[in-house]
Amino acid sequence: MSNALRILAVDVGTGTQDILLFESDKTIENCFQLIMPSPTVIMADRIKRASAEGRALVLTGRTMGGGPCGWAARDHALAGFPVFATADAARTFDDDLAMVEKMGVKIVNEPTAASLAERPASVHLDLKDFDAAAIVAALRVFDVDPAVDALAVAVFDHGAAPPGVSDRLFRFNYIAETVQRRPLPAAFAYQRETLPPDLTRLQAVAQSAAAYQRYANASDEAAQQPLPLLLMDTGSAAVLGTLDDPNVEREQESVLVNIGNFHTLAFHLLDGQIAGLFEHHTGELTQARLEELLRKLAAGTLTNSEVFDDSGHGALVLGNHHSSAFPFLAVTGPRREMLRGSALRPYEAVPHGAMMLAGCFGLLRAFADQRPDLAARINAALNN
Numbered sequence: 001m002s003n004a005l006r007i008l009a010v011d012v013g014t015g016t017q018d019i020l021l022f023e024s025d026k027t028i029e030n031c032f033q034l035i036m037p038s039p040t041v042i043m044a045d046r047i048k049r050a051s052a053e054g055r056a057l058v059l060t061g062r063t064m065g066g067g068p069c070g071w072a073a074r075d076h077a078l079a080g081f082p083v084f085a086t087a088d089a090a091r092t093f094d095d096d097l098a099m100v101e102k103m104g105v106k107i108v109n110e111p112t113a114a115s116l117a118e119r120p121a122s123v124h125l126d127l128k129d130f131d132a133a134a135i136v137a138a139l140r141v142f143d144v145d146p147a148v149d150a151l152a153v154a155v156f157d158h159g160a161a162p163p164g165v166s167d168r169l170f171r172f173n174y175i176a177e178t179v180q181r182r183p184l185p186a187a188f189a190y191q192r193e194t195l196p197p198d199l200t201r202l203q204a205v206a207q208s209a210a211a212y213q214r215y216a217n218a219s220d221e222a223a224q225q226p227l228p229l230l231l232m233d234t235g236s237a238a239v240l241g242t243l244d245d246p247n248v249e250r251e252q253e254s255v256l257v258n259i260g261n262f263h264t265l266a267f268h269l270l271d272g273q274i275a276g277l278f279e280h281h282t283g284e285l286t287q288a289r290l291e292e293l294l295r296k297l298a299a300g301t302l303t304n305s306e307v308f309d310d311s312g313h314g315a316l317v318l319g320n321h322h323s324s325a326f327p328f329l330a331v332t333g334p335r336r337e338m339l340r341g342s343a344l345r346p347y348e349a350v351p352h353g354a355m356m357l358a359g360c361f362g363l364l365r366a367f368a369d370q371r372p373d374l375a376a377r378i379n380a381a382l383n384n
Contacts, residue, residue: 011359020360044068050123059085061127062204077104150228152363154237157201172314183274188236189366235265241362244351259333280312
């Protein structure tokens, strides 16, 4: 029986969920991996099928990533078809339930939802970002043992902004406070016990992850004990994982940018510390605008208002350091083609030969940072 450390790392984006089964006694290239549709894309497709059939929707479960599934639910309601949701499920679309009701969703309690779901004309969807049953089933189809020693999951979490407070402002205030407290990419990772209550999407993932042992058919005793769990923000996980590319790791100063389907996050790093960062909405950017922001980030002249007033989240520059010449630029993310041909000469990072798993590698590095007792085996495998 192998004594290898096994960690299931899942990076949940808007387009895909990227899954890595890390085993410390294997080379990273031989660890099993899946690139699958994201939960919000899966739910959006199911809602669209319900719309095509003219059936009522009953949404239960937990708060998860919105975007595609939120637009599909809105369109379903606009088409005149009923949409019922429990409060936790409804917060997928907006933390303010009054706003959810304005989009045509009727908020119901759990017993009412259960009753509605039993109607033949209804389509019942159980919302969640981390689907333990689906992942375990997928592994078993290929005769892969789903038993693991720990879980690591990354999602994008705006946080639960108070009424009247901008989601963008609330999120970036959280980012700025985190970086000022600990200026490392791994600072955006939490163990279950230290997860801030305002990060409601990550809190929901923690609740869903508690079921993994049961689906993996652990012994009754083991199933009662929740697995060690690391939770992290997707953008910072991808940037941290980018450092596993040796061409990136050897640079004393660099700008690392993850261009995701919905969000773009850039870090200016100096000697492994964050010298500055910004976060923007990818759909609001052009190559020219992104180049301008990256130049100002490296020069230390980028202001928070410049990004926020441009429909982004914000920017933060720490200290007085700035570059006389633009530093090494590394790019990851499914929209990285935005910088192809740029005068900034971007390097498309491929940590361990798998760009789409950058977030998973970042999760593993963050796990090593948070759990010194596991660090030696994680780092030894990643450094091999």
